[in-house]
Amino acid sequence: MTKSYPNTLTLSRRVLRVLTKLNLLMGALILALLIASLIAESWVMRALGARPAPGNSMLFVGMRLIMVIGLCGVPIVHLILARLLTIIETVSVGNPFVVANAVRLRTIAWAMLGLELTHFAVGTVAALVSTTAAPLNIGWGFSLTRWLAVLMLFVLAQVFEQGARMREDLEGTV
Amino acid sequence: MTMPIIVKVDEMLHERRMTLTELSERIGITLANLSILKTGKARAVRFSTLEAICEALQCQPGDLLEFRHTQEKEAI
Numbered sequence: 001m002t003k004s005y006p007n008t009l010t011l012s013r014r015v016l017r018v019l020t021k022l023n024l025l026m027g028a029l030i031l032a033l034l035i036a037s038l039i040a041e042s043w044v045m046r047a048l049g050a051r052p053a054p055g056n057s058m059l060f061v062g063m064r065l066i067m068v069i070g071l072c073g074v075p076i077v078h079l080i081l082a083r084l085l086t087i088i089e090t091v092s093v094g095n096p097f098v099v100a101n102a103v104r105l106r107t108i109a110w111a112m113l114g115l116e117l118t119h120f121a122v123g124t125v126a127a128l129v130s131t132t133a134a135p136l137n138i139g140w141g142f143s144l145t146r147w148l149a150v151l152m153l154f155v156l157a158q159v160f161e162q163g164a165r166m167r168e169d170l171e172g173t174v
Numbered sequence: 175m176t177m178p179i180i181v182k183v184d185e186m187l188h189e190r191r192m193t194l195t196e197l198s199e200r201i202g203i204t205l206a207n208l209s210i211l212k213t214g215k216a217r218a219v220r221f222s223t224l225e226a227i228c229e230a231l232q233c234q235p236g237d238l239l240e241f242r243h244t245q246e247k248e249a250i
Contacts, residue, residue, distance in 0.1 A: 172217030174207045 013088055020081045027074035034067040050134065059136055062129025066122050066138070073118045080111045099168070102161035109153035116146055180240040181219075183212045186231045201226035 037044040041060065050059055083104040090096045123140040130136040187197060194212065198205045203223060210216050211223075224235050231238075 169217055172210070172215070174203065174211045174216045174219055174223050 009088055009092055013085065013092075016081050016085045016088070020078065020085070023074060023077045023081065027071060030067050030070045030074070034064060034071070037064055037067070050136075056134050058129045059131075059134045062125050062136060065125045069118050069121050069125070073115060076111050076114050076118070080108050080115075083108050083111075097160075097164050097167045099161060099164045102157050102164055105153065105160050106157035109150060109157055112146075112150045112153055116150060119146075178242055178244050179214070180242055181211050181214060181216070182238055182240060183208070183227070186233060186238060190231060192231070197227070197230055200230045 033044065037060070045056075045060055045063070048063065050056060050063065087096065087101050087104055090098065090101055119140075122138065123142075126136045126138050126140055183194070183197070187194060194208055195205060198208050201223075203226065211219065224238070227233075227238060228235060
């Protein structure tokens with residue numbers, strides 16, 4: 001069991017690095033799609049399954065707005081992945097119980113909250129522009145689990161901070 | 175950051191003609207930890223540590239510890 005521990009760390013580090021690159025790639029693709037939708041609107045919207053029709057202008061605006069929100073999510077995800085990677089680095093050097101990691105965990109919690117808000121914004125935009133004639137089905141759904149995860153991260157950050165301070169005290173005990 | 179609580183190990187050692195290394199060997203606490211205690215960088219002292227030092231130096235805890243106001247300490 002002890003042997004698998006460093007392997008898990010190595011695997012997590014690799015997965016996070018791949019995810020970081022994928023996130024940036026996704027951001028670049030969304031940006032390209034947004035620019036393309038401005039240059040060749042009818043072609044892009046047709047490719048996305050929206051037929052150009054007189055009543056579809058709001059739908060197109062909504063789709064572009066969703067792309068912009070998606071772009072806003074890229075730096076948030078990047079922040080989460082970068083902080084998580086830094087936490088993993090502190091584990092590999094054998095000093096994870098530090099106040100700095102509690103701060104990182106709290107940053108992740110805020111970023112997750114931000115991500116949930118962007119998710120919520122996407123759902124709102126989709127609901128506003130979607131009509132029965134031109135429905136915008138993006139598979140949006142409310143997830144209590146994700147909100148609970150955000151709450152749990154805030155609680156864990158607090159616990160971590162308390163633990164790190166206790167450890168600091170213990171370190172200064174002779 | 176040093177504490178306003180002064181640990182007078184140096185004075186006690188000097189009075190007893192004992193070195194910090196000797197004390198370290200007698201009580202089984204590392205020289206590094208005793209130095210932390212001596213320089214006032216320790217955040218807390220275990221009763222067991224205090225007991226061992228008092229035993230080795232034949233003194234009372236009150237002989238080892240002294241509280242000085244921060245301003246008074248800065249003046250010194």
